[in-house]
Amino acid sequence: MSEKSTFAAAIVAWQRQAGRHDLPWQNTRDPYRIWLSEIMLQQTQVATVIPYYQRFLASFPDVASLAAAPVERVLAHWAGLGYYARARNLHRCAQEIMAVHGGEFPRSAAQLQSLSGIGRSTAAAIAAFAYGERAAILDGNVKRVLCRVFAIAEDVSRAAAERALWQRAESLLPAAEEMASYTQGLMDLGATLCTRRQPACARCPLADSCVAQREERQHLLPVARSRAKAPERQATFLLISDGQGVLLERRPARGIWGGLLAFPEAEAAQFLPQLGVEVQAVCSLPPLRHVFTHFVLQIMPQLCRVSAPPSLLREGEYCWLPFAAAAQAGVPAPVRTLLTSLPAVWAAADQSPPA
Numbered sequence: 001m002s003e004k005s006t007f008a009a010a011i012v013a014w015q016r017q018a019g020r021h022d023l024p025w026q027n028t029r030d031p032y033r034i035w036l037s038e039i040m041l042q043q044t045q046v047a048t049v050i051p052y053y054q055r056f057l058a059s060f061p062d063v064a065s066l067a068a069a070p071v072e073r074v075l076a077h078w079a080g081l082g083y084y085a086r087a088r089n090l091h092r093c094a095q096e097i098m099a100v101h102g103g104e105f106p107r108s109a110a111q112l113q114s115l116s117g118i119g120r121s122t123a124a125a126i127a128a129f130a131y132g133e134r135a136a137i138l139d140g141n142v143k144r145v146l147c148r149v150f151a152i153a154e155d156v157s158r159a160a161a162e163r164a165l166w167q168r169a170e171s172l173l174p175a176a177e178e179m180a181s182y183t184q185g186l187m188d189l190g191a192t193l194c195t196r197r198q199p200a201c202a203r204c205p206l207a208d209s210c211v212a213q214r215e216e217r218q219h220l221l222p223v224a225r226s227r228a229k230a231p232e233r234q235a236t237f238l239l240i241s242d243g244q245g246v247l248l249e250r251r252p253a254r255g256i257w258g259g260l261l262a263f264p265e266a267e268a269a270q271f272l273p274q275l276g277v278e279v280q281a282v283c284s285l286p287p288l289r290h291v292f293t294h295f296v297l298q299i300m301p302q303l304c305r306v307s308a309p310p311s312l313l314r315e316g317e318y319c320w321l322p323f324a325a326a327a328q329a330g331v332p333a334p335v336r337t338l339l340t341s342l343p344a345v346w347a348a349a350d351q352s353p354p355a
């Protein structure tokens with residue numbers, strides 16, 4: 001039996017018997033629902049995605065409603081999922097589908113890939129699930145499975161090695177009618193059996209043909225790429241509050257947390273005089289670390305106690321929100337953490353004499 005038929009047949013049979021069948025984005029051929037799940041699942045685990053996916057669909061049930069929504073509302077539904085460029089691209093992609101494709105998703109992976117935020121692997125997943133197209137996926141989980149089964153010991157972050165992996169992935173595809181089960185099976189296997197640290201080879205349908213398992217090299221594959229230590233950046237966040245409300249700033253569309261609300265990132269001595277507020281005290285709070293893909297942000301929060309809301313706010317750029325409303329707004333995770341603790345921090349600071 002050929003490598004291709006053994007590999008695909010084992011995955012399809014396993015998926016039908018032991019794979020996941022009841023995730024909220026399964027059992028549909030609706031490209032909108034499939035697309036949404038594929039974007040949310042990038043860099044994010046299934047259990048985290050499920051409640052976001054359900055809330056998102058309740059508010060934006062189809063591509064037309066998503067395209068018509070203000071981007072701020074879309075970002076508010078995404079708040080906490082991270083990697084916010086995904087949400088902005090999702091919104092832009094919905095608008096492209098309405099404007100260029102008459103509200104219908106393109107029906108091929110090649111066309112899907114031309115839309116904002118849809119890369120080659122995501123386009124293939126949508127086309128395989130929605131239309132049964134024979135297009136290969138190759139995300140991090142699939143790379144790990146292929147490297148182990150075929151003992152590929154090259155650094156797959158290098159372009160030539162990645163090209164070879166794409167070719168390998170394409171050479172393994174089954175017939176069109178099995179594409180949905182195969183694609184889902186490959187995803188399930190990478191996420192639940194062939195995990196990074198402790199692969200469950202005893203339960204794996206590929207165990208008989210897996211070179212890494214035979215040679216006990218699972219822990220050596222894929223080869224780890226040598227990474228430089230992530231650089232650190234520092235940012236001062238001003239938590240400007242009168243004990244009831246707090247000042248938030250709309251971040252520029254480009255850059256980290258683009259379009260979300262966050263605390264002003266500035267030096268207190270320069271920023272506060274522009275607001276037209278009476279400042280009672282400024283005190284430093286414990287720092288917070290937030291890890292991004294390419295750097296670590298060291299957040300230095302400062303509580304700025306003011307007597308009343310600022311009178312000189314530039315509309316659209318800043319807003320003053322009551323504590324509860326601020327915590328519900330579209331804010332990134334570390335801002336939400338600080339907002340949640342703000343009433344208690346304020347109350348504690350209120351007990352101490354002004355600095």
Ligand code: SF4
Nearest residue numbers: 194199201204207210
């Ligand atoms: S046998 Fe083990 S290492 Fe090989 S694909 Fe399966 S889980 Fe991964």
